Amino acid sequence: MNLVAVYERLDARLATIDGLRHSPFPPAAVNVPHAFPEWPDGPDYDLSYDRGLHRLTVPVRVVVCPLGSVDRAAFAAVSAYANATGERSVKAALEADDDATEFQVIAVTRASFGVVTIAAIDYYSASFDVTIWIGAS
Amino acid sequence: MTTSPTHGKATFISVGGSDISRWTDNSSLKRAADKHEITGYGDDGHEYADGLGLKAHTFSCSGWYDTTATTGTAAVLKGQEGQRLALVRRVEGTGTGKPAEAFNAVMDDYTETNPVADIVKWAASFTVSGVITDSTQS
Numbered sequence: 452m453n454l455v456a457v458y459e460r461l462d463a464r465l466a467t468i469d470g471l472r473h474s475p476f477p478p479a480a481v482n483v484p485h486a487f488p489e490w491p492d493g494p495d496y497d498l499s500y501d502r503g504l505h506r507l508t509v510p511v512r513v514v515v516c517p518l519g520s521v522d523r524a525a526f527a528a529v530s531a532y533a534n535a536t537g538e539r540s541v542k543a544a545l546e547a548d549d550d551a552t553e554f555q556v557i558a559v560t561r562a563s564f565g566v567v568t569i570a571a572i573d574y575y576s577a578s579f580d581v582t583i584w585i586g587a588s
Numbered sequence: 589m590t591t592s593p594t595h596g597k598a599t600f601i602s603v604g605g606s607d608i609s610r611w612t613d614n615s616s617l618k619r620a621a622d623k624h625e626i627t628g629y630g631d632d633g634h635e636y637a638d639g640l641g642l643k644a645h646t647f648s649c650s651g652w653y654d655t656t657a658t659t660g661t662a663a664v665l666k667g668q669e670g671q672r673l674a675l676v677r678r679v680e681g682t683g684t685g686k687p688a689e690a691f692n693a694v695m696d697d698y699t700e701t702n703p704v705a706d707i708v709k710w711a712a713s714f715t716v717s718g719v720i721t722d723s724t725q726s
Contacts, residue, residue, distance in 0.1 A: 497597040499651055503610025556707055584707055586654070587610050 452494060452505050452585050453553065460553045461488045461511065461581070464544050468532075471513070471539070480570040484528060486513045486541070488581075503587045507554075511579040513541060518566055518573040529577050533562045541579050556584040598681025601649055604673045606664040608651070615649035617677060617689065619720070645716035647675065647693055653700060653708035661700075661710050668695045672717055684725055691720040 455475075462475035465486045474487040481487075492508040513532050516525040531539035542559040549557055561580040566573050600609050624640035627633075654660035672694050680686040693714035701709045 499611055499613040500597060500599045500601065500609035502597070503612075504652060558705075560705065584652075 452507075454491070454494075454507075456553045457507065457509075457583065457585070458488050460548065460551055461509065461545065464548045465511070465541070467544050467547075468539055468541070471532075477512075478569070481514045481574070483514050483516050483574065484532075486511065488512075489578075494585075498584075501587070505585045507583045507585065509581045509583060511541065511545065511559075511581050512567060512576055513579070514567060514569065514574045514576045516575050518575055521575050525575060529564065529575070533564075533577055541577075545579075545581060554583045554585045558582045594680045600676070600678035600682050602676045603664060604668070604675075606659060608649070608661075608664055611654035611661060612649050612651035614651070615677070616647070617679075617720075618646045620644045620646065643716070643719060645691070645720060647677075647691075647714040647716060648712065650709065650711035653710050665695075665698050665710065665712055666700075667698075669698055671695055673714075675714065678725065682725065686725050688723050688725050689720050690723070692717045 458475045462473050465471060465473040468486070470484070472482055472485040474485070477487055477489050478485070489510040489512050492510075493506060495506040496502070498504040498506055513529070515529045515532075528539075531537060532541050534540045534542075536543050542562075545559050546557055551557075559579050559581050563578050565576065565578070567576045568574070599612075599615060600607070601612050601615055602608065620643070622641040622644050624637040625634060626637045627635045651661075657663065672692055675691055675693050677689045678686060679689070693716045696713045696715055698712045699710065701711070703709070
């Protein structure tokens with residue numbers, strides 16, 4: 452399991468969403484709208500014998516706008532990112548990469564919304580729960 | 589008295605010559621015996637002979653469904669119900685001096701399960717045909 456390769460693959464999928472800036476790791480500062488995978492929960496090792504399967508849970512954050520500038524357009528943007536389908540759907544973009552070289556199964560299971568502070572600035576954001584299964588190679 | 593456990597993650601299982609360890613997450617070998625009853629008139633309780641009954645071992649295993657075309661779950665297990673297959677089990681893993689068990693078994697059933705919020709799983713049950721041959725890996 453190569454975490455760098457997994458995160459770069461997630462970043463490559465986020466890059467398919469037009470107009471969404473992206474990073475393959477949590478950045479020190481953002482230029483909205485900006486998406487990136489946060490630090491993982493896991494890996495959960497040895498889900499089968501002989502190191503045959505591992506699981507990784509990765510929150511993918513989409514930072515939409517500074518907290519003080521939330522308006523109808525910002526709400527529409529985050530709504531599109533949270534949609535299960537569509538050109539701006541984070542779920543659709545990430546799950547289109549099922550059976551990639553770096554992992555074999557990916558599932559975006561939940562979205563939540565809230566404030567995240569980056570470089571001392573509060574931003575309105577969405578966070579997506581992403582579960583990845585990585586088989587032996 | 590010293591003790592020394594072994595972790596299940598090292599377990600090796602092969603079915604029909606195919607190593608299924610990497611997509612298996614649980615397995616169980618139950619060694620059992622039929623009882624040969626010798627109860628006679630006047631006995632107050634059932635009486636059983638010592639060592640006369642046949643063996644009646646069973647084996648079961650389960651795991652996640654591997655889609656690999658030639659070595660995956662469907663290629664190795666699916667459609668084998670009713671077939672007599674050669675199985676090998678290494679309870680402590682693979683390594684010189686560790687135990688191994690070899691036996692033939694008939695596959696009783698094979699089940700695929702598709703939970704909506706998880707990866708696809710499988711399970712299979714076997715009845716051991718004949719004896720289990722215990723050996724030490726060299």
